[in-house]
Amino acid sequence: MKIKLSRREMLEALGGGLGIFGLAGAFAGLSRGEVQAAGLGNYTGPALPAKAKHVIMIYLNGGPSQIDMFDPKPALFKYAGQRPSAVDLRTERVTAGLMPSPFEFKRYGRNGVEISELLPQLATVVDEMCIIRSMYTFNPTHTPARALLHTGSVLATRPSTGSWVTYGLGTENQNLPAFIALASPGGPMTRSGFLPSEYQGVVFPVNDPDPEKIIPNLRNKNVDANAQRADLDALLALNQSYTKSFGADQFLEGRIKSMETAYRMQFEALDLFDIRKEPQSIRDEYGPTPFGTGCLLARRLVEAGVRFVNVDYPGGQIWDDHRDVNDNLRKRCPDMDQAAAALIRDLKRRGLLDETLVVWGGEFGRTPVSESGSGRDHNPYGYTMFVAGGGFKGGIAYGATDDFGFKAAENRVSIHDLHATLLHQLGMDHTKLTYRYAGRDFRLTDVFGEVVKDILA
Amino acid sequence: MRNLVVAFAGLVFCAVVAARPAAQQTVARKTVREAVYTEAQAERGKKVYEANCVTCHLPDLDGSANPDAGARGAPLVGTRFVQDFGESRVSALFNKMKRDMPSGRPGALTDQEYLDAAAFVLQRNKFPAGAAELTEETAGEFWIPGAGGAEGLENYTFVTTVGCLYQDPTRSWLLTDAQALKKTELPARGAAPALAAPDGRGEFTFRLLDAISYNPDPHNGHKVSVTGYMVRLGAEIRVNVQSLQMVGSSCGK
Numbered sequence: 001m002k003i004k005l006s007r008r009e010m011l012e013a014l015g016g017g018l019g020i021f022g023l024a025g026a027f028a029g030l031s032r033g034e035v036q037a038a039g040l041g042n043y044t045g046p047a048l049p050a051k052a053k054h055v056i057m058i059y060l061n062g063g064p065s066q067i068d069m070f071d072p073k074p075a076l077f078k079y080a081g082q083r084p085s086a087v088d089l090r091t092e093r094v095t096a097g098l099m100p101s102p103f104e105f106k107r108y109g110r111n112g113v114e115i116s117e118l119l120p121q122l123a124t125v126v127d128e129m130c131i132i133r134s135m136y137t138f139n140p141t142h143t144p145a146r147a148l149l150h151t152g153s154v155l156a157t158r159p160s161t162g163s164w165v166t167y168g169l170g171t172e173n174q175n176l177p178a179f180i181a182l183a184s185p186g187g188p189m190t191r192s193g194f195l196p197s198e199y200q201g202v203v204f205p206v207n208d209p210d211p212e213k214i215i216p217n218l219r220n221k222n223v224d225a226n227a228q229r230a231d232l233d234a235l236l237a238l239n240q241s242y243t244k245s246f247g248a249d250q251f252l253e254g255r256i257k258s259m260e261t262a263y264r265m266q267f268e269a270l271d272l273f274d275i276r277k278e279p280q281s282i283r284d285e286y287g288p289t290p291f292g293t294g295c296l297l298a299r300r301l302v303e304a305g306v307r308f309v310n311v312d313y314p315g316g317q318i319w320d321d322h323r324d325v326n327d328n329l330r331k332r333c334p335d336m337d338q339a340a341a342a343l344i345r346d347l348k349r350r351g352l353l354d355e356t357l358v359v360w361g362g363e364f365g366r367t368p369v370s371e372s373g374s375g376r377d378h379n380p381y382g383y384t385m386f387v388a389g390g391g392f393k394g395g396i397a398y399g400a401t402d403d404f405g406f407k408a409a410e411n412r413v414s415i416h417d418l419h420a421t422l423l424h425q426l427g428m429d430h431t432k433l434t435y436r437y438a439g440r441d442f443r444l445t446d447v448f449g450e451v452v453k454d455i456l457a
Numbered sequence: 458m459r460n461l462v463v464a465f466a467g468l469v470f471c472a473v474v475a476a477r478p479a480a481q482q483t484v485a486r487k488t489v490r491e492a493v494y495t496e497a498q499a500e501r502g503k504k505v506y507e508a509n510c511v512t513c514h515l516p517d518l519d520g521s522a523n524p525d526a527g528a529r530g531a532p533l534v535g536t537r538f539v540q541d542f543g544e545s546r547v548s549a550l551f552n553k554m555k556r557d558m559p560s561g562r563p564g565a566l567t568d569q570e571y572l573d574a575a576a577f578v579l580q581r582n583k584f585p586a587g588a589a590e591l592t593e594e595t596a597g598e599f600w601i602p603g604a605g606g607a608e609g610l611e612n613y614t615f616v617t618t619v620g621c622l623y624q625d626p627t628r629s630w631l632l633t634d635a636q637a638l639k640k641t642e643l644p645a646r647g648a649a650p651a652l653a654a655p656d657g658r659g660e661f662t663f664r665l666l667d668a669i670s671y672n673p674d675p676h677n678g679h680k681v682s683v684t685g686y687m688v689r690l691g692a693e694i695r696v697n698v699q700s701l702q703m704v705g706s707s708c709g710k
Binding site: 072074077078080081100102103104105106107117120284287288326327330334338 | 521529531540560561612613627628629664666667669670685686688689690691695697699
């Protein structure tokens with residue numbers, strides 16, 4: 001009989017939360033399988049057959065325009081400039097009539113899924129992609145909608161998806177953070193909220209591929225590893241003494257965990273974060289851009305056992321095209337398209353795509369009606385995200401928006417449904433991944449969410 | 458009262474002039490159709506191109522539009538070139554090259570080499586060579602024309618034209634050798650659209666949107682009449698197809 005302990009229970013069983021950290025070196029020597037077998041995750045619900053072990057979340061901050069990229073709507077031409085009653089939905093800002101997309105859509109892959117000319121590289125991997133054209137969310141404003149996408153709630157206090165996943169499953173590599181965010185501004189994308197702070201995402205910039213700039217000052221050039229270990233052990237003893245006097249403190253535990261992880265990262269991370277060690281052909285495939293660096297690093301991190309990687313398209317809320325959407329997309333899509341496609345292709349080539357979920361999207365989409373004559377407003381009613389790998393069906397476009405691309409109409413998928421489905425593929429029942437806080441059990445999906453079985457292979 | 462009428466008429470005139478589409482206002486511009494480089498300069502530019510640009514943009518300058526090559530450079534010929542540089546001065550092309558190219562070592566060439574490479578690109582886009590070389594000064598004077606064929610038409614105007622239906626290597630459907638777009642009336646519900654008459658070969662190329670909904674494959678290489686909505690993308694003109702009808706079994710080439 002296998003007794004499954006949560007990580008917290010295991011720490012306590014081993015003589016107190018803080019005591020375990022002295023054993024960090026012992027964990028570092030374990031194989032992936034042994035670490036998994038050690039049950040370092042906190043999920044204690046029914047074990048579903050897990051298809052995926054890792055998640056790479058590609059986030060396009062601002063709300064990319066689905067109508068110009070994934071959701072062709074030729075009917076818009078017939079009603080250009082008009083505002084038929086069927087699309088009389090409230091928008092966040094003042095908007096005018098319908099504005100057709102000028103971009104060409106072609107059919108790709110074994111099922112002839114239509115994809116815009118803006119994404120010629122992603123079009124080549126469409127057979128790996130499950131394009132969900134019927135996403136909807138619950139808020140038209142960036143900050144709450146971003147929180148919804150990343151935490152399942154509009155509130156600014158809830159843990160991010162990456163935190164929930166690493167809380168549930170633990171890590172496969174004790175020498176690295178389990179949850180890493182590349183080019184991320186933090187906030188809901190990395191927040192651990194009420195979960196223990198060791199599950200917070202660790203943010204690294206990717207503007208420069210030099211690992212010394214991605215993780216500055218990581219390697220202590222003045223004190224050798226043994227002396228550092230002695231320092232940390234001395235600090236640990238002080239903290240243990242504090243704990244005996246004042247009781248366990250989860251924030252202190254989180255800080256200690258972070259320091260221990262940083263100590264261990266010295267021996268692995270600089271090599272791992274050095275994409276210059278990749279063959280030039282691979283670097284060329286991803287492209288010489290910060291987003292290309294982010295996607296290539298994400299693959300390397302997943303390969304090394306990092307559980308959850310968030311890759312932001314750098315530049316802040318840059319996909320928020322209230323003006324000049326056509327020109328902006330023509331400038332911005334090529335490097336995004338190249339790197340995202342390269343990531344999927346590369347994971348597939350290495351046999352990692354089956355165990356890695358790649359999720360792509362923004363906090364909402366954009367309206368089919370124009371704003372400022374050349375832009376599009378926020379659209380939470382219907383938009384597109386895609387998922388690749390991790391046991392999702394490939395080569396399909398699931399669901400549909402209305403004739404004008406405004407509102408999800410067929411097989412609607414809420415943001416909570418997507419979260420529930422992601423957790424399902426990671427082997428967790430979303431209703432059972434809970435954390436007791438302030439007197440009640442919390443979930444990533446709160447009281448919502450249905451697993452979308454139609455899109456699972 | 459008469460003064461009021463005159464003033465009102467004047468206002469209307471000013472408003473109409475101010476509202477003229479950009480395409481009409483550019484008619485008097487000097488364009489590269491007036492021969493702004495020499496054959497010898499384009500030949501030098503070809504050598505510069507082959508040494509510095511060909512890896513990304515490919516020998517035929519079709520770059521990322523070539524589906525089999527896996528190249529990363531933007532196409533420097535065809536509709537994409539028109540999109541990117543149409544209705545711009547040649548200096549925009551020169552400055553773009555000088556600022557960003559060659560990839561990974563921008564600004565590494567001399568100004569003369571950049572001008573020669575620009576001349577080569579103009580040559581490959583079928584603009585004529587002449588007696589004078591392209592210089593920085595003339596690059597700032599001469600314009601690269603837009604796609605044309607839609608002068609005076611507003612975005613989303615319902616139009617008709619005749620041309621040669623052609624699927625390019627990227628599987629885009631184009632109407633080549635097409636006549637200028639003509640505004641036409643939207644057909645009444647159930648009625649056939651007013652098709653353009655097949656009267657000779659035109660000079661324009663339009664990319665067709667949503668042609669795949671009209672089973673175009675059997676008509677690849679045929680002369681067809683198209684109606685649809687005109688749409689501008691940068692300086693390129695496109696047509697969202699609403700009807701497509703064969704009017705000749707060949708394009709007469």
